[in-house]
């Protein structure tokens with residue numbers, strides 16, 4: 001073994017080992033949960049389209065023997081994925097026309113979104129990412145050079161959002177190098193990261209991550225992505241505490257999903273659990289109309305009624321904003337809710 005290979009092995013962070021141990025076949029997942037093989041045929045065809053992928057720690061939070069478990073339903077391909085619906089398309093939010101430089105999405109005033117990678121730790125069945133041509137579109141391929149020069153040339157940009165895929169699947173030395181380049185751009189004030197990793201693989205929140213995220217002059221914001229209170233176990237709590245202690249503002253966005261979190265009970269429990277672990281609810285997104293995900297859609301009037309009830313039941317700071325993404329719009333579109341009174 002060469003010295004290089006040896007030091008590389010010693011240097012593999014624990015979270016990367018955990019990531020590589022994740023479930024990658026529906027058969028293994030069903031077996032681990034004690035579920036019948038009758039789900040396998042459907043799962044197999046979805047898996048061929050968009051591979052199933054889920055970390056073991058996330059599976060450990062699922063109920064054994066329950067095919068309707070709200071965490072399982074987010075990752076197990078169902079037969080309904082094969083149905084086609086005319087309103088559900090490959091690029092439902094108009095990302096491709098909004099790309100201003102390789103991997104840069106500049107849709108809204110003052111902030112740009114950087115697509116840093118196409119990779120994720122988990123493949124969520126409802127995600128628009130299932131059809132996205134990341135091969136050509138992410139910014140890291142060119143060392144972020146065109147992306148950084150685009151940001152430098154636009155002094156009205158004050159915030160950069162690292163997104164993907166999941167930016168935290170990248171190694172810390174690369175993210176540290178990017179943060180260093182960004183902090184040198186004088187008009188930037190905030191560095192925002194959108195990631196599902198602190199939830200699905202909380203080991204990802206390590207010292208190296210905290211160092212680059214909080215080590216620059218940019219104010220750090222991390223938007224988590226949790227859809228259900230059961231996702232937020234003690235390990236996630238620990239990861240969030242470390243982030244908060246280091247000075248990171250923590251917010252959460254949720255996708256509203258039929259039969260997973262579209263009830264008052266599920267949403268109230270989620271908001272309360274988020275607050276317990278130091279996170280404020282930010283957005284409750286109406287599903288993007290992506291092909292293969294129609295069975296997750298909650299009707300808009302039902303979504304509005306749910307949001308109205310949450311507004312009546314929870315303190316204002318625990319009510320997420322119900323919103324939808326419309327192609328070409330200048331911001332996420334808020335969906336208004338009229339109270340009963």
Ligand SMILES: *Cc1c(COP(=O)(O)O)cnc(C)c1O
Nearest residue numbers: 105106107108111112113161332
């Ligand atoms: C959602 C999104 C943002 C962030 O919007 P906020 O309302 O600031 O959270 C920024 N840019 C793009 C391209 C987006 O899709």
Ligand code: SF4
Nearest residue numbers: 120123124127129196
């Ligand atoms: S981008 Fe987010 S929602 Fe989509 S697969 Fe990755 S982690 Fe899941």
